[in-house]
Amino acid sequence: MNKDEALIVLKAKGYKHTDKREDILDLFDKKGGYLSAKDIQFALREAYPGISFDTIYRNLSLFRDLSILEETELDGEKIFQFHCSEHHHHHLICLRCGRTKTIEVCPMQDLSRLDPEFLVTGHKFEIYGYCKSCQKALREADESINEADALHIL
Missing domain, CATH: 1.10.10.10 (Winged helix-like DNA-binding domain superfamily/Winged helix DNA-binding domain)
Structure with missing residues (x-):
């Protein structure tokens, strides 16, 4: 859409x-x-x-x-x-910037074997974490804080 x-x-x-x-x-x-x-x-x-x-x-x-x-x-x-x-898929979601990436694999294919008598009518599968650029920004922010703390101690 x-x-x-x-x-x-x-x-x-x-x-x-x-x-x-x-x-x-x-x-x-x-x-x-x-x-x-x-x-x-x-x-x-x-x-x-x-x-x-x-x-x-x-x-x-x-x-x-x-x-x-x-x-x-x-x-x-x-x-x-x-x-x-598009077709059926799930997402990786960045907790910092909100960007998403499509996951082509659906874990429900394996999970349906756990209870074949259970009728699944819908599901949602999302993995949360940080994209590459947000990981870098978070590392840089962390390094600046550590440097500031070191200067403050001196």
């Missing part, structure tokens, strides 16, 4: 095209990963100084219900990204 496809879905389902909706979808198009309502509010603060979490969540819920966005939870906060309309 991308912004243009999402706008087509909204129109086909009879929903109004608004600047706020388009701007929210544009953020997802540019980000290429998960965003929280807080991320969206921060990004849109200049264009819409009074935009409320209520407005953002209402639109995010609508987009989720129309399968424009998919939702997951991280540290108790709902985060969203464009719905993957």
Whole structure:
């Protein structure tokens, strides 16, 4: 899914095209990963100084219900990204920047052997960690803190 496809879905389902909706979808198009309502509010603060979490969540819920966005939870906060309309797959999710990477392997193929009588109706498999560039940034930040601590001791 991308912004243009999402706008087509909204129109086909009879929903109004608004600047706020388009701007929210544009953020997802540019980000290429998960965003929280807080991320969206921060990004849109200049264009819409009074935009409320209520407005953002209402639109995010609508987009989720129309399968424009998919939702997951991280540290108790709902985060969203464009719905993957490709084939069945899962994601690696960076805890720092929110970028995702597709995992082509589905662990459910092996897990279904555990109880062949259990009927699985759906599943979600996500792995959380840090992408290469965020690992580097975290190491550099850690090194600066260690240097500052060493200077403070002297």
